[in-house]
Amino acid sequence: MGKILVIDDDLMIRKLMEKxxxxxxxxxxxxxxxxxxxxxxxxxxxxxxxxxxxxxxxxGLDLLKTVKxxxxxxxIPVIVLxxxxxxxxxxxxxxxxxxxxxxxxxxxxxxxxxxxxxxxIYNLIDSLxxxxxxxxxxxxxxxxxxxxxxxxxxxxxxxxxxxxKLSSKVGGDIFDVIYLGEDRYFIYLIDVCGHGxxxxxxxxxxxxxxxRYIQNLNTSFIxxxxxxxxxxxxxxFDKFELFFTAVxxxxxxxxxxxxxxxxxxxxPIYLANDSCEIIKRPLEGIxxxxxxxxxxxxxxxxxxxxxxxxxxxxxxxxxxxxxxxGVEKLKKIIYDTKNLTVKDQIDSIYRDLIKFRDNDxxxxxxxxxxxxxxxxx
Amino acid sequence: MFKIDCEDKQEARIxxxxxxxxxxxxxxxxxxxxxxxxxxxxxxxxxxxxxxEFIDSMGIASIIWLKxxxxxxxxxxxxxxxxxxxxxxxxxxxxxxxxxxxS
Numbered sequence: 001m002g003k004i005l006v007i008d009d010d011l012m013i014r015k016l017m018e019k020x021x022x023x024x025x026x027x028x029x030x031x032x033x034x035x036x037x038x039x040x041x042x043x044x045x046x047x048x049x050x051x052x053x054x055x056x057x058x059x060g061l062d063l064l065k066t067v068k069x070x071x072x073x074x075x076i077p078v079i080v081l082x083x084x085x086x087x088x089x090x091x092x093x094x095x096x097x098x099x100x101x102x103x104x105x106x107x108x109x110x111x112x113x114x115x116x117x118x119x120x121i122y123n124l125i126d127s128l129x130x131x132x133x134x135x136x137x138x139x140x141x142x143x144x145x146x147x148x149x150x151x152x153x154x155x156x157x158x159x160x161x162x163x164x165k166l167s168s169k170v171g172g173d174i175f176d177v178i179y180l181g182e183d184r185y186f187i188y189l190i191d192v193c194g195h196g197x198x199x200x201x202x203x204x205x206x207x208x209x210x211x212r213y214i215q216n217l218n219t220s221f222i223x224x225x226x227x228x229x230x231x232x233x234x235x236x237f238d239k240f241e242l243f244f245t246a247v248x249x250x251x252x253x254x255x256x257x258x259x260x261x262x263x264x265x266x267x268p269i270y271l272a273n274d275s276c277e278i279i280k281r282p283l284e285g286i287x288x289x290x291x292x293x294x295x296x297x298x299x300x301x302x303x304x305x306x307x308x309x310x311x312x313x314x315x316x317x318x319x320x321x322x323x324x325x326g327v328e329k330l331k332k333i334i335y336d337t338k339n340l341t342v343k344d345q346i347d348s349i350y351r352d353l354i355k356f357r358d359n360d361x362x363x364x365x366x367x368x369x370x371x372x373x374x375x376x377x
Numbered sequence: 378m379f380k381i382d383c384e385d386k387q388e389a390r391i392x393x394x395x396x397x398x399x400x401x402x403x404x405x406x407x408x409x410x411x412x413x414x415x416x417x418x419x420x421x422x423x424x425x426x427x428x429x430e431f432i433d434s435m436g437i438a439s440i441i442w443l444k445x446x447x448x449x450x451x452x453x454x455x456x457x458x459x460x461x462x463x464x465x466x467x468x469x470x471x472x473x474x475x476x477x478x479x480s
Contacts, residue, residue, distance in 0.1 A: 193434030195401050241442055243434075245470065264470040285471030289441060364433075 001025040002047035002119045007037035007063070008081060009056050013104070017050060020108045021115065034058035038066065041073055048119055050102070052081040053089050061092060068097035075125070077118045139168075142200035149174045149207045158185060158251065159372040161343040163350045165313075171365030172199035172244065173311050174207055181220035183253040189367060191265065191311045192244040202235070202242055209234055222250060224261045224294030228287075231263075237288035245286050247309055251371065256301050263292035266312050269331055272305035276335040278327060304374045306342060308334060313366035319356045342372040378403070379410055383419070390423040390457075397429045399436030408439045417450050427458035432466065444476050455479060 004026045006017045014030045021028045029044055031037035034055040041049065049067070053060035060080065067073045080093040080101045090101045099121070100114050143166050154160035154177055164173070172192025180186050190206055192199045213230065227248070237243055247268060250259040260268060260279060264286035268279045285291020310330070317325045333352060337345045346368055354360045378397070383389040393399070399407065416422060424440065426432075440456070447454045455477040459467070467473060 191434075193438050195435075237438075237441055238445060242438055243441060283469070283471065285474060289445075289475055291471050291475060 001027070002122075003027045003029070003044060004048045004050065004115065005029045005031065005037065005040055005044060005046040006050045007031045007034070007040075007055070007060075008050075008052035009033065009054075010052070013052070013081070016108075017111065020111050024112055024115070026115070032056075034060065034063045038063060041067060041076070045072070046076060047122060048115060049076055049078045050081060050115075051078050051098075053093065054083070061089065061096060064093060064096050064098060075122075075129075077122045079114060079118060138197050142197045146172075146174065146200050146203055149176070149203060151175075151177055155179055155185060157253070159342060159374070160369065161346050161372075162367065162369040163346055164368075165360070165362055165366045167195070167313070167362045167365050171195050171313065172203045173313065173365035173367045174203045175309075175367055175369065176207065176210065178211075178214050180214070180217070180222070180250070184220045185251040185253075186214065186222060187249045187251065187309070187369070187371075188246060189265070189309045189311065189369065190244050190246045191313075191365070191367075193242050195364075198240075198242065202240055202244070206231075206235065206244065222248075224248065224296050226294070228261075228263070228292045228294035231287050232290055232292060235288050240288075243286045243288040246292075249307070249309065251301075253301075257298050258301055258307060259296050259298050261294060261296045263287050266310055266315055267327060269308040269327075269334055270299075270305065271308070271334055271338055272302035276331050276338075278331055301373045306334075306338075306345075306373065307371045309367075309369045309371075311365060311367045313362055313364035314353065314368050316364070317353060317357050317362065317366070320358050325353060325356055342370040346370045379407060381414060386418075387420045388423065389416075389419045389421075390425050392425050393428045395428050398431040399429050399439070400431065400433040401435035404435040404439040407436075408442055411439070411443055411446070416447055416452050419452055421453040421455065422447060424454060424456045425458050426456060426460070426463060429459070429463065432463050437466070437470065437472070440476070441472075453477070 004021055006014055008014050009032050018028045029040055031040050034057050051060050077099040080098045082090050082101055099118050175189040178186045192202045245264040247265040248261040262283050270277045282295035282297050315325050315327050333349050337348050379393050381389050381391050444454050457479045
């Protein structure tokens with residue numbers, strides 16, 4: 001049932017329409033002129049309008065165009081009433097936004113069916129619109145939560161800079177940097193599969209798990225095998241039907257070394273001694289299906305070196321020609337921009353990525369982290 | 378969008394329509410479709426990716442879900458005819474040690 005406004009200067013038509021529609025359970029309003037009809041549209045905001053095109057004070061088509069131009073009323077379906085000979089008017093009315101027409105003289109059954117059909121469509125569209133608004137609200141909330149999980153700035157001793165961009169669909173990128181004590185820092189970067197609230201929720205759970213795990217450590221060392229076992233158990237694929245990739249890194253200034261562990265994540269890139277290396281070992285499987293056992297690789301921190309961590313939102317971004325950015329292109333541009341500060345380097349590569357894809361509306365979250373190990377910085 | 382063919386009652390093959398993108402937009406539809414199939418009737422399933430031109434993480438999650446489900450039913454899963462790009466992604470995630478893959 002709905003609120004229906006009938007605008008027609010013919011009293012007989014108005015009364016007949018009222019009788020047909022009230023019998024169907026609708027709430028009916030009647031207006032005789034274009035002016036009074038428009039006032040009623042604004043005050044009653046009906047669910048449907050039946051509009052005669054031949055009104056005494058104004059052309060019904062003009063009123064239709066006005067209704068369709070106002071944000072508050074443009075969604076209201078309008079059925080026009082026309083004389084049987086007004087073929088052109090019917091077409092113009094449909095082109096101007098009317099959803100249907102009824103030719104005079106009409107049968108009551110025709111009016112009932114056309115009104116019922118249009119109200120059903122209107123209600124469906126309205127439900128969809130409201131559902132979309134709810135989804136948008138949920139995504140905004142998910143984005144805010146996810147942003148709150150990543151650090152606002154790095155620890156003082158680390159010369160670290162990042163670009164962290166969430167896609168409109170909200171992916172599942174999170175990272176953190178935690179001081180372990182004894183001049184050791186732990187960095188993790190995680191990419192949860194999928195988008196939206198589910199991915200964001202899992203990101204929150206992983207973040208909480210990692211915080212608890214680090215808090216419960218009694219040393220400044222991390223046993224990656226133990227971490228892998230715990231993560232695989234806690235985030236088993238069967239629980240959430242989602243998986244995530246991760247790269248874990250310890251910057252150990254005490255022993256002047258970097259420890260890396262990789263669970264199906266994008267390869268880190270290390271820039272040192274005038275060369276740029278894609279670190280492909282160790283590479284293990286994703287977390288949740290027993291693919292990650294906590295293998296690590298260790299190497300000394302070279303002076304003036306840099307380490308780059310990123311998610312596939314960077315390398316799997318597609319250009320206008322349909323080709324992905326790719327890790328080799330990333331490696332090359334990291335090398336080509338090595339003389340910039342790490343901040344300028346990250347910003348410069350980010351700008352290159354936007355240029356590459358021709359816009360900054362990323363389909364996936366993008367995280368790009370750079371660490372500079374120059375002495376005296 | 379997808380169909381299952383069975384030639385000898387023991388082995389069935391899942392196909393996708395041309396230029397299919399197995400991604401977050403349709404992975405749930407794919408999973409729902411998979412849930413409607415009684416895989417216990419078969420000994421092995423071939424997931425034919427020849428027509429899949431793109432796969433994202435949610436598409437991969439739907440394949441992992443299929444693998445886990447088939448494992449419980451003791452039905453083998455083999456990925457067949459996947460493109461070099463998709464193979465690269467599956468290998469990067471080390472899924473080749475979890476699922477039998479024939480490119």
